[in-house]
Amino acid sequence: MCGIVGYVGNDNSLDVLLGGLKRLEYRGYDSAGVAVLDPHGTLHTRKRAGKLKVLVDDLATTPIASGSTGIGHTRWATHGGPTDGNAHPHLGDGGRLALIHNGIIENYAPLKQELLDAGDTFESETDTEVAALLVGRAYRETGDLTEALRHVAGRLEGAFTLLAVHADQPGVVVGARRNSPLVIGLGDGENFLGSDVAAFVEFTRRAVAIGQDQLVTIRPDSVEVIDFAGNPVETSEFEVAWDASASEKGGWSSFMAKEISEEPEAVANTLLGRTEDGVVVLPELEPLGDALLRDIDRIIVIACGTAAYAGMLGKYAIESWARIPVDVELSHEFRYRDPVLSDRTLVVSVSQSGETMDTLMAVQYARQQGAKVLSICNTQGSSIPRESDAVVYTHAGPEVAVASTKAFVAQVTALYLLGLHLALVRGTQDRARLQKLTGELHDVPAKLSKVLEASAGIPQLARWMTDTQSVLFLGRHVGYPVALEGALKLKELAYIHSEGFAAGELKHGPIALIEPGQIVFVIVPSPRDPKSLHPKVISNIQEIKARGARVVAIAEQGDVDAIQHADEVIPIPLASPLFEPLLAVVPLHVFGMELASAKGLDVDQPRNLAKSVTVE
Numbered sequence: 001m002c003g004i005v006g007y008v009g010n011d012n013s014l015d016v017l018l019g020g021l022k023r024l025e026y027r028g029y030d031s032a033g034v035a036v037l038d039p040h041g042t043l044h045t046r047k048r049a050g051k052l053k054v055l056v057d058d059l060a061t062t063p064i065a066s067g068s069t070g071i072g073h074t075r076w077a078t079h080g081g082p083t084d085g086n087a088h089p090h091l092g093d094g095g096r097l098a099l100i101h102n103g104i105i106e107n108y109a110p111l112k113q114e115l116l117d118a119g120d121t122f123e124s125e126t127d128t129e130v131a132a133l134l135v136g137r138a139y140r141e142t143g144d145l146t147e148a149l150r151h152v153a154g155r156l157e158g159a160f161t162l163l164a165v166h167a168d169q170p171g172v173v174v175g176a177r178r179n180s181p182l183v184i185g186l187g188d189g190e191n192f193l194g195s196d197v198a199a200f201v202e203f204t205r206r207a208v209a210i211g212q213d214q215l216v217t218i219r220p221d222s223v224e225v226i227d228f229a230g231n232p233v234e235t236s237e238f239e240v241a242w243d244a245s246a247s248e249k250g251g252w253s254s255f256m257a258k259e260i261s262e263e264p265e266a267v268a269n270t271l272l273g274r275t276e277d278g279v280v281v282l283p284e285l286e287p288l289g290d291a292l293l294r295d296i297d298r299i300i301v302i303a304c305g306t307a308a309y310a311g312m313l314g315k316y317a318i319e320s321w322a323r324i325p326v327d328v329e330l331s332h333e334f335r336y337r338d339p340v341l342s343d344r345t346l347v348v349s350v351s352q353s354g355e356t357m358d359t360l361m362a363v364q365y366a367r368q369q370g371a372k373v374l375s376i377c378n379t380q381g382s383s384i385p386r387e388s389d390a391v392v393y394t395h396a397g398p399e400v401a402v403a404s405t406k407a408f409v410a411q412v413t414a415l416y417l418l419g420l421h422l423a424l425v426r427g428t429q430d431r432a433r434l435q436k437l438t439g440e441l442h443d444v445p446a447k448l449s450k451v452l453e454a455s456a457g458i459p460q461l462a463r464w465m466t467d468t469q470s471v472l473f474l475g476r477h478v479g480y481p482v483a484l485e486g487a488l489k490l491k492e493l494a495y496i497h498s499e500g501f502a503a504g505e506l507k508h509g510p511i512a513l514i515e516p517g518q519i520v521f522v523i524v525p526s527p528r529d530p531k532s533l534h535p536k537v538i539s540n541i542q543e544i545k546a547r548g549a550r551v552v553a554i555a556e557q558g559d560v561d562a563i564q565h566a567d568e569v570i571p572i573p574l575a576s577p578l579f580e581p582l583l584a585v586v587p588l589h590v591f592g593m594e595l596a597s598a599k600g601l602d603v604d605q606p607r608n609l610a611k612s613v614t615v616e
């Protein structure tokens with residue numbers, strides 16, 4: 001959700017803030033605003049509903065004074081619609097304090113009443129303004145911005161990252177966080193704050209993550225972190241693994257086009273350095289201990305959205321290779337249903353951002369219940385890895401387009417690595433087979449490049465479908481999560497009603513939806529595997545064709561049955577069954593993007609969505 005950036009230094013803070021907001025815009029894009037302190041201690045704010053560009057154009061037409069201290073915000077509305085008035089910053093202390101916020105203040109109603117009773121008036125419908133007015137009042141009492149924010153943060157319930165500046169304290173930005181992200185960027189004579197490292201990676205790759213219930217005060221030459229009780233906190237620095245160019249479009253028409261093109265690389269980088277003598281080694285699992293890895297009797301994968309579909313694929317692989325039962329749960333369902341956990345349960349969270357609130361809460365819940373948590377995550381310095389017992393990073397690089405693509409294949413890769421490592425530790429597969437499987441996983445990037453080459457006809461297919469109202473996706477076994485992912489991408493990007501079904505379920509309901517002209521994508525398993533479900537899926541194609549459906553099959557190269565029965569075939573290279581989904585999903589990513597583009601939609605920032613869902 002909302003993107004946050006803060007800066008103190010010698011530069012024109014407005015340029016730094018707008019640059020940071022541009023990189024964070026994927027977090028929220030219904031309004032944006034900035035507050036800048038000029039050298040005379042005057043606070044200048046500007047905020048506008050709409051995408052960041054509206055604010056940038058407004059500032060170009062009517063500039064505000066420059067200064068070396070400032071905060072900026074891109075919003076994803078929760079309390080109050082996306083209007084100029086509800087955009088951040090919000091003001092306190094008679095307009096001398098500006099505050100921005102990511103998250104939801106759950107107890108804002110009684111606090112608002114308290115402020116109304118005390119004579120305050122409100123300019124907006126947001127929960128954030130409550131915090132701004134409270135910090136303003138606390139500042140009048142304490143005369144210190146850090147103390148004022150600390151005082152108020154302790155009273156707030158829910159999730160929040162807050163940044164504040166005060167006209168009396170030029171050269172100071174103060175931040176606080178609970179269940180919502182905030183990272184420090186360490187510069188030379190300048191320091192930064194951001195919702196994630198993208199906010200400042202253009203200027204520095206030295207970063208420090210801030211823990212739960214902590215406050216940070218940045219000045220040009222110092223950074224201080226304390227907890228909500230006021231005690232100093234020790235921090236540790238890390239180096240951001242990618243540079244600014246990795247989070248730029250680099251000539252592509254959209255971030256999504258670039259990120260889909262990076263799917264082979266995302267898999268290759270996630271595999272890098274994780275194989276020894278042909279088998280998988282994951283030293284990152286050491287904090288869990290080999291004894292636990294041998295003893296676990298159950299794995300529960302928790303995730304949301306696309307990451308949950310990656311988890312479903314992980315289930316097939318881990319059960320098959322390591323013979324451990326795996327359940328996959330949506331994070332928001334998991335923690336509200338009294339799940340059965342023990343010290344032999346391994347909970348595996350999967351999250352690109354490492355900030356999805358529901359997943360973060362589920363991780364905290366699982367650990368409170370005595371389970372160990374391993375996180376699979378793409379974002380250094382994010383909250384979920386910090387709250388986990390161990391972390392395996394996916395190295396997909398920064399993902400900016402809101403709908404996840406390259407992170408998905410990297411997540412599947414990481415889960416497969418986990419399955420292969422567990423199989424080694426538990427001795428469920430002999431070494432030769434593990435080497436063969438590991439080799440196949442290493443072949444995936446090159447095959448993905450071929451899939452992308454073979455996807456050249458998809459734009460034409462998409463143009464032909466721009467008036468389509470509904471698309472179904474069918475798959476069996478590992479083709480089922482692929483069908484779900486294909487349907488999700490089409491909903492998210494092209495706003496077309498789409499559903500993914502397990503093909504075996506067809507006759508139990510979905511077939512009633514088939515009428516002449518209905519478009520159905522079918523993920524066809526390889527015919528070469530003796531245990532393959534290929535004949536059954538080909539029968540499904542015939543059943544829906546007989547009722548007038550138009551079938552687009554994603555099928556192995558040279559699959560004569562698919563060619564005979566489907567209207568269109570998108571070929572994928574040969575692979576054994578568990579590796580097919582990594583190949584089959586890519587044409588569906590391309591299709592979702594191309595259909596959205598053909599409809600003239602913004603594929604990077606679909607309506608109503610945000611990339612990091614940091615509210616429940």
Ligand code: G6P
Nearest residue numbers: 305306307351352353356403404
């Ligand atoms: C949002 C994004 C999805 C993503 C999901 C989970 O809904 O739009 O693309 O799959 O969150 O995000 P995570 O960061 O936890 O993987």
